[in-house]
Amino acid sequence: MEGVTSELIAKQMKNGKVRLVTKDDLLDIIADEFTNKNEKVDSRKLLITAGAGDIDKLVDPIKNILLKSIK
Secondary structure (H helix, E strand, O other), X not given: OOOOOHHHHHHHOOOOOOOOOXXXXXXXXXXXXXXXXXXXXXXXXXXXXXXXXXXXXXXXXXXXXXXXXXX
């Protein structure tokens, strides 16, 4: 919809922990947050991704990162 942006949606969300990232940075950020080798990863973390266009191309890379974090 014209005029609807990620920033606009994020501002409407009630959770103060909303974090907007670019697709270019997403995989590195997920790897840092979910596979930090220096500390135990909190199993209660929740990752929600939303997007349009070609965001579906990141499903398998994200899945692979998360699977590594539980090994």
